[in-house]
Structure formats: structure tokens, C-alpha cells
Amino acid sequence: MIGDWTERFQGTARLPRAVRDRLIKVARVTHMSEGTQVFGPMNVPDSLFFLYEGRIRVVQRSDMGRDIVLYRVDAGESCVLTTACMLAEEAYEAEGIAETDITAIALPKAAFDRLVAEEEAFRAFVFAAYSRRLIDLLRVVDDVAFGQMDVRLAARLLALAGDFKEVTATHQHLASELGTAREVVSRILQDFQKRELIAQSRGRIALLDKPALRDIAAAE
Amino acid sequence: MIGDWTERFQGTARLPRAVRDRLIKVARVTHMSEGTQVFGPMNVPDSLFFLYEGRIRVVQRSDMGRDIVLYRVDAGESCVLTTACMLAEEAYEAEGIAETDITAIALPKAAFDRLVAEEEAFRAFVFAAYSRRLIDLLRVVDDVAFGQMDVRLAARLLALAGDFKEVTATHQHLASELGTAREVVSRILQDFQKRELIAQSRGRIALLDKPALRDIAAAE
DNA sequence: TGCCTTCAGTGACATTGTCACTCAACATGC
DNA sequence: GCATGTTGAGTGACAATGTCACTGAAGGCA
Incomplete structure (x- = not known):
């Protein structure tokens, strides 16, 4: 039932069966219930998340009580902010909250690395995910600064x-x-x-x- | 004289000599003078830029006359927004302006792809660059929304x-x-x-x- | 029914953004 | 030197947004 998860992935880069099969082998499936903090400053994951089911809200939280939603991760997308954080090892303040019950696929860093190296389709998918988020954030900046x-x-x-x-x-x-x-x-x-x-x-x-x-x- | 450019690259991922040598072979060196628009909505590059010398200011421009600086690309860094744009093929409104005379190294998409596939150090460098910019943008959002x-x-x-x-x-x-x-x-x-x-x-x-x-x- | 918690409404005020100006500082040509 | 044009900066009035300290209403529950 999880076997077909890659078919859900959107964007230009759908993953072919061969890549999908390799992913399934190394991935761990995890569930979290609504309201859980999926990641955050105090809660840095050591894997890369791909969302199979549900939705995650990514929020920037200010020192005062105010929040702002940066974007949402839908089923079929990857949450690159965790990736970013893992790779950059820099502090950041955003946090991801499960907006529904979610099913995610966690890919350990080493496996991620190997897939990126060896599977062009996977590589394209990851870069597209990064690009999409960058563009989402540009939109947020535009809204907040000028809207x-x-x-x-x-x-x-x-x-x-x-x-x-x-x-x-x-x-x-x-x-x-x-x-x-x-x-x-x-x-x-x-x-x-x-x-x-x-x-x-x-x-x-x-x-x-x-x-x-x-x-x-x-x-x- | 360009041969040592990779040594300037900062961050966790310095590129070893082998990677550097491969880069030099496929890269084209370009110069632009201060004030030139390096990239923008009307001016989408077909290569990936690595800045060897100078500084680029990346600006978000609103429909009215107002601007906001998103971040600056210093010598030794890569400008992933162009990458993002190339890969996502989505519209965006940010533009990059040469703040000084610059020397950049342009890497054709195919060469970029091959390097990412084959050189782990290069891959790490590229992901770190993406992550860094994501985190820069988070900072901008925080500033504008709450500062x-x-x-x-x-x-x-x-x-x-x-x-x-x-x-x-x-x-x-x-x-x-x-x-x-x-x-x-x-x-x-x-x-x-x-x-x-x-x-x-x-x-x-x-x-x-x-x-x-x-x-x-x-x-x- | 009577509390209690959460949600929404309100007025006063501070900060920021917009508009329509005026004036000052420099550059240029005579 | 002087006249003139251009750009940078100051100003007051007002609009939009953010902050604060409240009040009251709606619904949950003993």
C-alpha cells in the first residue's frame, strides 16, 4: 500500500519505478498525529522527510506571540527545510506542524546521498522541491513587505x-x-x-x- | 589565475582539487560591470553561476516603486536562485544586480548535472548553498514580518x-x-x-x- | 442555572506607509 | 562668479497597521 507512494509525487519530476523500488527498500515509514511538531529548532530530524499522506504547516514563530505561515507541504511533496537544516547545520526558527494525521517516509542521510548520486530522476525531484520552496518564500516576502x-x-x-x-x-x-x-x-x-x-x-x-x-x- | 577559484569557496564544503580541475574544464568565465542586471524575470540564465570576484545584490521588486534586498552573494558563493529558476521553470520576480564589477563562472546545465552526480564534494557544496539561501530568506521574513x-x-x-x-x-x-x-x-x-x-x-x-x-x- | 474559558469587539494610541509638497546641496553651463 | 537643473532630504497631514487594555458574548460543563 505504500508501494505506490512515488506516484503521488507532483511536479515535473515524477519518479520512475526503478527509483521508487530503491526508495522503498531504504525508507522507514512513520506516522504522526495531528498537531505534532514534525520538526523545529529543538527537534532537528536526522532524516529527510517525504510526505505520503496528510499536510504539514511550516510556521515562522516570533519571539513575541506572533506567527506566520511560510508554506504548506502536501502529500507527495518533500520538506526541504529539514534537509536544509541538516545540511547547513545552522540555526533556524521555523517549525513544522502536522495539520492532519500524517504518514511520512523518512530517508536516512546516507541513503539520500546515494540516491541523489545515482538516480537522475531523484536528483531532479529534490532540486525541484528546493526550488519550489525558495519561490514560495519569495512570495511570502513579497506579500509581507508590500502586500x-x-x-x-x-x-x-x-x-x-x-x-x-x-x-x-x-x-x-x-x-x-x-x-x-x-x-x-x-x-x-x-x-x-x-x-x-x-x-x-x-x-x-x-x-x-x-x-x-x-x-x-x-x-x- | 582562475585555477584557484574553488579555494575561495566557503562553508562546510570546500571543493578538493580533483573536483576543481573538472570544473575548470567545463566552465566559462564571464565578466560583468557594476550595475549590470545579472539575472531577472526577463533575463533567465541558462547556466549556473558561481561568483569568483565581486558581489551581487539580490532584490525583490514590488509593482510599486519599492524594493527589498533579499541577500547578497559574495565571492566564493553560488547564486542558487538562478538554479532554482532554471530547474523549477517557474516565474519569479527577484533580480540580481552586480554591486561591483564581477567575475563569474558559468556552468552549463549538463555539466552541472554531471558534476552533481559524480562528485560528492560538489553535491555537498550545492546543497549547502541552497540551504544557506533558504535560511537567509527565513531571516528576511522574520525581519519584515516582526522586526x-x-x-x-x-x-x-x-x-x-x-x-x-x-x-x-x-x-x-x-x-x-x-x-x-x-x-x-x-x-x-x-x-x-x-x-x-x-x-x-x-x-x-x-x-x-x-x-x-x-x-x-x-x-x- | 451559574461559572469558566475562549472568541470577538472596541477605543486610544504608537508605528509605519503614502502623498504632496518645500527647501537645500551639488553639478553644469554661461 | 552666477543662473539653472537635478537630486537628496525635511515636513505635515493623513491612512493603514500594530499594540494595549479593556468589555462583553458564546459555548462548555458542573
Whole structure:
């Protein structure tokens, strides 16, 4: 059942069967439950993680209470920040939190090294993963440095909602997504509510007018 | 004279002579003068750059006039953002600008691939470079999202001054370093001046009290 | 029903960003 | 020297965002 995990991997670099088979041999499958800290400053892994099932949220945490979500690792992707940390052996402050129950595949460093050396497809996959995260972070920098908060909030609501019409999140959660304060989120949501773009109840936000929200989010 | 370039490379992964010799064979040496755009959205390189001499400033540019410096590439380092871009083939908005005259070594993609496959030291070097930049970007996100402007400005002044007592930069330049507006920099520098931490003249800032500035910068 | 915890709303204020200017410092040509 | 143009810096008013100290509402539970 784990045998087909590589088929889930996205991006330009799908791994062929031969690579997949080699991976399976050396990998250890691990499970973690929702809310677990997968990695963090105090919790540096000695293996490289590939996510088979579930989702990880990677968060930058400030000395004060504020957080900001850097990106999410979905099933089929690799979490290169752990790799980065392992290889650079530098301090960093980001932490990864299991947003659902997860199944991950841990690849010991030596095995990783050998695969990178010997399998071109694997190499391409790893580099693509790195590149993707670098570009994700560029996006975050752009948003935080130059983006307006209402724009960012509208975009985040739409992203969190997906195909649904409702988001289950407190104002505090949304603030921690965007790296701002709860009061700021409250203010902007009030405004959205007055304009009848959303309806609020405790812990839930109904998106009444997605097209209008998309307009706001597009002003980026 | 270029033969010893690998010796300059920093970090955990210095390249041994064998790797170095292979590199020299396939690399093309290029020169660019100060102010040239080394790479950018409209100017995607087809090779991987290793900087032999000089410095490159990597800047994120917003749709409005504002900029922010992401990091600098010094002699002996590699510019992985170009790599990232090449491999991911995704759009990005950052651009690299030669801050001095530079000498770079361009490695065609095929040669890069072969070296990564065959030379463990080179592989380690490349991964370390990626990791370093990821961590640099985490730092930028942290600064922009949670840092106070006076703290960031004090830190940047000290960094730009190095061992000297004076910084040659306009308020606009400093604003573009930090991703803020000129007026904000002016205000804060006024304050520093009133407190006799600096002295200003057109285009130059003398750091009168570095220890005090360091105190301010340390409040990060 | 009466507490208790968590979530959301509010007003005052500080910091930062934006806009529309003015003035000062240098460069250049006469 | 002087007139003029260009660039760098200062200023005040205002908007957006962040911080603080609250209040009150919603839901859980004994």
C-alpha cells in the first residue's frame, strides 16, 4: 500500500519505478498525529522527510506571540527545510506542524546521498522541491513587505475555503496565518461583513460573495 | 589565475582539487560591470553561476516603486536562485544586480548535472548553498514580518559600514535595502541624529556611536 | 442555572506607509 | 562668479497597521 507512494509525487519530476523500488527498500515509514511538531529548532530530524499522506504547516514563530505561515507541504511533496537544516547545520526558527494525521517516509542521510548520486530522476525531484520552496518564500516576502492586509486576508480566506463556502478558523488563527494581530483581522472582517462579502459566527466564516473576494485578492 | 577559484569557496564544503580541475574544464568565465542586471524575470540564465570576484545584490521588486534586498552573494558563493529558476521553470520576480564589477563562472546545465552526480564534494557544496539561501530568506521574513524599523535600520547601517565609521548611501538606498519608504528612513535617521548616534550629510552617514547602535540593533 | 474559558469587539494610541509638497546641496553651463 | 537643473532630504497631514487594555458574548460543563 505504500508501494505506490512515488506516484503521488507532483511536479515535473515524477519518479520512475526503478527509483521508487530503491526508495522503498531504504525508507522507514512513520506516522504522526495531528498537531505534532514534525520538526523545529529543538527537534532537528536526522532524516529527510517525504510526505505520503496528510499536510504539514511550516510556521515562522516570533519571539513575541506572533506567527506566520511560510508554506504548506502536501502529500507527495518533500520538506526541504529539514534537509536544509541538516545540511547547513545552522540555526533556524521555523517549525513544522502536522495539520492532519500524517504518514511520512523518512530517508536516512546516507541513503539520500546515494540516491541523489545515482538516480537522475531523484536528483531532479529534490532540486525541484528546493526550488519550489525558495519561490514560495519569495512570495511570502513579497506579500509581507508590500502586500495590503485586506488583500492578503481575502486571498487566504479563499485558499482555506477551497471549494467550500465556509472556513472554520478563529480570527486568531487567521492572524497567525498572515503574521499579523488578531485585532487587525477582526477589523478587516468587520468591514467585509458590512459589505456583505462574508457572514461570521463564532469560529466560522461563511464566504457569501466569492467573486467579490477574488476581486479584492486580485489587487495584488 | 582562475585555477584557484574553488579555494575561495566557503562553508562546510570546500571543493578538493580533483573536483576543481573538472570544473575548470567545463566552465566559462564571464565578466560583468557594476550595475549590470545579472539575472531577472526577463533575463533567465541558462547556466549556473558561481561568483569568483565581486558581489551581487539580490532584490525583490514590488509593482510599486519599492524594493527589498533579499541577500547578497559574495565571492566564493553560488547564486542558487538562478538554479532554482532554471530547474523549477517557474516565474519569479527577484533580480540580481552586480554591486561591483564581477567575475563569474558559468556552468552549463549538463555539466552541472554531471558534476552533481559524480562528485560528492560538489553535491555537498550545492546543497549547502541552497540551504544557506533558504535560511537567509527565513531571516528576511522574520525581519519584515516582526522586526521594528529602527532596529532593522540600525542593524543595516552597521552591516553596511563594516569596519568603517561612515556609510555612503542616500536615504532612498537605505529604504530600498529594507523594503520601506524613504520618508520612514528619514524620520528614523532624524531621531538617531538627535540622539547623536549618527551625523548626516548629503549621501553620507557617519556612525558616531556604534555601541549604542548595536544596542538598538540587538533588540531583535 | 451559574461559572469558566475562549472568541470577538472596541477605543486610544504608537508605528509605519503614502502623498504632496518645500527647501537645500551639488553639478553644469554661461 | 552666477543662473539653472537635478537630486537628496525635511515636513505635515493623513491612512493603514500594530499594540494595549479593556468589555462583553458564546459555548462548555458542573
